[in-house]
Amino acid sequence: MAWIQIRINANAATADAVSDLLMEAGSASVTFIDAKDTPIYEPKIGTVVFWADTTVIGLFEANHDMNAVVALLKRHDELKDNLVYKIEQLEDKDWEREWMDNFHPIQFGERLWICPSWRDIPDPDAVNVLLDPGLAFGTGTHATTALCLKWLESQDLTGKTVVDFGCGSGILGIAAIKLGAERMIGIDIDPQALEASLDNANRNGVADKLEVYLPENQPEFTADIVVANILAQPLRELHSVILGLLKPGGKIAMSGILEEQAQSVADIYAPFIELDDIAVEGDWTRVSGTKKA
Ligand SMILES: C[S@@+](CC[C@H](N)C(=O)[O-])C[C@H]1O[C@@H](n2cnc3c(N)ncnc32)[C@H](O)[C@@H]1O
Known part of the structure; x- marks a missing residue:
């Protein structure tokens, strides 16, 4: 039409x-x-x-x-x-198809591929996440998601509990499960994100390892790993909530942070987190580290 x-x-x-x-x-x-x-x-x-x-x-x-x-x-x-x-x-033109035509499998690190669910998997022996973002954010094409996926791929996630704070399509948490995590808890303020995360978990056969919550409904728990790809401002404002989800000795990676904002996020987390070097991709950064005991 x-x-x-x-x-x-x-x-x-x-x-x-x-x-x-x-x-x-x-x-x-x-x-x-x-x-x-x-x-x-x-x-x-x-x-x-x-x-x-x-x-x-x-x-x-x-x-x-x-x-x-x-x-x-x-x-x-x-x-x-x-x-x-x-x-x-x-x-x-067919606008929906146009978007789908432009989304191809992408590799992160050595093992991980994010594959649009309507395409063939390039390497069946790799860790493949089948993804359809639906109405939620998170295909892996954005630098902030890519920074978190590369970080997850570099961690030993075997048997770990992972929080995906601002889960969007569920891409980070589902990748964590595929990389060995035992349990993923997705939290998002957008009900459509929770729906997309559940759909993608089903697509990947990992729905039994995933729980999703709106922030107001989330139960009390602590996790071994937290990934939070939201924005610098909420990362700063919600630092006590986000840190409260992480066990001492647990690891955290945060993105959605522009280069000029990275130090201000790092400064707020530094008293509680042993920080790694800040990673940069394009205009975006990742702040990560290990929670102090
Ligand atoms: C940039 S997207 C990230 C999606 C996905 N995790 C990724 O890495 O591609 C940010 C997500 O965080 C959610 N979000 C924003 N502020 C939030 C908050 N205060 N608490 C929970 N989720 C939030 C948004 O609804 C959105 O789905």
């Missing part, structure tokens, strides 16, 4: 209203993107926070009357005199 999209320059105050108007105008989907690459640190659960410069994109069938869409948007008080937008005809 052919599609047409409208991109509207909005801000934190208008993005929600623009989205509502696009839906009212018949948009098949509305997407928000950061116009200026400014990270938003974790909002409180139940709140929606937009970037100061947010682009709102509405997708319509190609024959939709876009003049009517623009007219509707201009009825909004803050948009009527300064609506900045761009209408683009999209190439007619």
